[in-house]
Amino acid sequence: MYDYSNDHVVRSTKWRRKSSKEDVLDPVVVKVQKLVEHEGRPRTRDYDEVTQEFMMTAIGEYHARLCAEAPMPDHLAETSILDASWAWARKATGVNLARTPQLVKIVTSRGSQVHGQLKTKLHLLIEVIFGFHSSQSKSMIKKNQSLAEGLKEGMNFAFKHMAADEGKRRGFLKAPLIQKIVNMMWFANKHDDGVVFHKHYKPFPYLALVLVLMVIECCIDEWMTGMRTDIPFTIQEYRGTYESHLKCLHAFEDAMKDYDVLPAICTRLYEAGRIHSSAALLSAPMEVTVSAQVIATAIKEHEEGSTMEDESD
Structure with missing residues (x-):
């Protein structure tokens, strides 16, 4: 490769x-x-x-x-x-x-296979992080339904600090779950795609972020009845969701363009992912130069014959 x-x-x-x-x-x-x-x-x-x-x-x-x-x-x-x-x-x-x-x-x-891999890695994580519980009791089923609806309402699942009151929510697109998914899928180790194909993932691509948001929503959708029901994460099933999240991200970027908020979020996702992979962060190569003083000294040494003397030593 x-x-x-x-x-x-x-x-x-x-x-x-x-x-x-x-x-x-x-x-x-x-x-x-x-x-x-x-x-x-x-x-x-x-x-x-x-x-x-x-x-x-x-x-x-x-x-x-x-x-x-x-x-x-x-x-x-x-x-x-x-x-x-x-x-x-x-x-x-x-x-x-x-x-x-x-x-x-x-x-x-x-x-x-990308969609299936992402869904497989995530669905158990969603259950644990958000607190869904598999049960046939009516009270637990109702609780799962309410939880799923609350997470989907206004994309609550994408906030670092969720709240029923929209004005109290904080950290859009900074939910720890998003970084966890990015780490699992693209930065599991230094040989993973996010590291090897860094030209595509630095900064983390907007469309890959949309993909993450979609798979989270798909896993939450599985609990909408109160009992987990498998829902295939396919293009046919989630084309509309993709367009909706993409439109949302574009609107957010446009509204915050003077502050470069979305680019900063995507840069952070990449950098945190690369650290998680244990791969060294990329840095610009040092420029190698020869100063005028070095050149002048070399000329003087040549004229004085010191170069030949060094070779004979």
Whole structure:
């Protein structure tokens, strides 16, 4: 997989990565060599080592782009992200691999697992943090219903300090649960996506934050009847919720743009996540310079022959 810790490529604000004169690829198309045949779903390990390396790079890039740029993609967005990820894998590996329907399916199927992974990591955490209880007693069922309704009311779940009175709520988008999810999903360790693909996650992307808000709401929705009922976290089920949260975030950003509140929140999510991963924080490389005094001294040493004397010692 390509190591993004040494990547200095400037990311375009659009899905498609802009090409440059430096992006010179081998024009020879490398044919895919499949080593194992079976009737099940196509797998990366079914192919030769060159194909496996290319695919792991493409899959990682696709997964990162999907979360950061289109967590609820339509077909056009999915295709655009696939194109960009495939092009990046070609550049990163130096291999111009033939793009087959089977390989495309492997990449896109990995991406579609994002929602399920996020939901699996979160639903038990929601139960513990908010205090839902599985019970058949009428009083507990009613309590769970009331709790779920209160959390969803005005996005109470997204506040650091929740309150029935809207004027007393504090810390919008600063709920500890949000950071916990970010840490679990993208910064579990120094090899996780938030670290490896930092070009996509620094600062933490707005759309990935929308994805977090959606999955929290999905897990709360499961308690709306008072007893937990599994609700699939799918594009079909939560497209409307996605649009609603996205609109909310845009409105919040616009209202607070003079104070850069949302960018600061997303920067904090990234930095706290990176610390949680135990990876060192990125810093700008030190500029290496040679001062005029050093140059003058070197010239003087050369003229006096001291350089030759040093070499003979």
